[in-house]
Amino acid sequence: MILENHLFDELRLGQSASSTRLCTTDDLFIFAAATGNHNPLHLPGLDGDGDGQAEALVPSAFAASLVTALLGTQLPGPGIVTLAQNYRFHTRAHAGEELRTTVTVTALSPDSATLAAEVLRLPGEEPVLTGEVTVRLPLRKYRVDGSSLPGLTVRRHRHFEALLAIAAPLPPLRVAVICPETADSLGGALMAQRHTIITPILVGRNARITAAAKALGADLEGVEIIDCGSAPEAAARAVALVHEGRADAVMKGHLHTDEMLRALVDRDRGLRIGRKLTHIFVMDVPGLDHPLLVSDAAINIAPDLPTKVDIVQNAIDLAISIGIARPRVGVLSAVETVNPAIPSSLDAALLSKMAERGQITGGYVDGPLAMDNAVSLAAARTKGLTSEVAGRAEVLIVPGIDAGNMLAKQLAYLSHAESAGLVMGAKVPVILNSRSDSTMARLASCAIAAIHHARLSTTPEGDLH
Missing domain, CATH: 3.10.129.10 (Hotdog Thioesterase)
Structure with a gap:
């Protein structure tokens, strides 16, 4: 200009x-x-x-x-x-x-x-x-x-605010919170309760839960507490609450993730439904006009092709739940062409073809895509890429946990994104928060779990996609 x-x-x-x-x-x-x-x-x-x-x-x-x-x-x-x-x-x-x-x-x-x-x-x-x-x-x-001024991006949580608004009229989600024995882990659950998103059931060592509540100045009157002697016992009891029909979701408190996962994947008493458990970040990135899903950045270290199929399908299912009608899934690699020397490019091409043949359903899947041409239309056009996904990806599938963890943290700490976390592939949503999560991130994680549970409750299993 x-x-x-x-x-x-x-x-x-x-x-x-x-x-x-x-x-x-x-x-x-x-x-x-x-x-x-x-x-x-x-x-x-x-x-x-x-x-x-x-x-x-x-x-x-x-x-x-x-x-x-x-x-x-x-x-x-x-x-x-x-x-x-x-x-x-x-x-x-x-x-x-x-x-x-x-x-x-x-x-x-x-x-x-x-x-x-x-x-x-x-x-x-x-x-x-x-x-x-x-x-x-x-x-x-x-x-x-007059066009040389730097652009401005407002750091606010428009996508998370929209998800909270969707969750607000839903019935509170009954959540078994495992070991909420610190101020952070207990505070997040009680905050979601105050927003009527969840009804928490606190499962852990009663003395530690009570001490955490005292440190917060929180009143636990009316909140159910189930006393357990150890973290593994608390995780097993939380899973049992789901089987008993008393809990609609599970939430990680102050325990190691692997202790919780052992209870979830237990062959006889766990919550597996045939798919791999996969973690999904739902990220509210300033300046981006849609939520961005990143998977898997927390559970599967070096996933093979069958595991990546479940990672993609779980991410599609969650994206649909939060309002993305037909998610665009970009499978990331270092390049946007198939290179036999780069295994992730081969997996990406296979996942894309599997979606084309109906082995992955509910979304558009394209890969391999490099990060730039997955999220930038200009970069995609420069490389001559034309597809439903290239430059417009709403879901990013990473090659392994290293890349996923780095990508999610770069978005959080350099791009000022907020991230909510959910584990999929279990009978019920599993809410996974970090100790460094903000108030909005904790609320959004609970809201996403409530929204996904509501869709599961009203949609026949065969019609999820």
């Missing part, structure tokens, strides 16, 4: 310029961060005046900044300095509404101009702002590239 200004001899009375902008919720977050104005009336999702409704009002100063932007980019354009402003604010706009800004030259002198300004809310053209502004005119001609 080329910006060009107007000098004194290029201006005339009555000359005007207009622009229209859709005000988004991201605009409000960016404006609050830039100005330090955290008035809840202007922040999406908050009730600023106590009326029970979230307002998300566009700040008056934001409307005024639209005038400043029009002056500085169009009329008179680059190089102006604002000398005076006199505005009256009439009504308030909300996030999601369009605003049209217009400035009109009303007075001129060799070094300054006065312009009438208005901001209207569309489509009804209700005035948000009217008034006038005086600017010092630029003294020399400017013609600049």
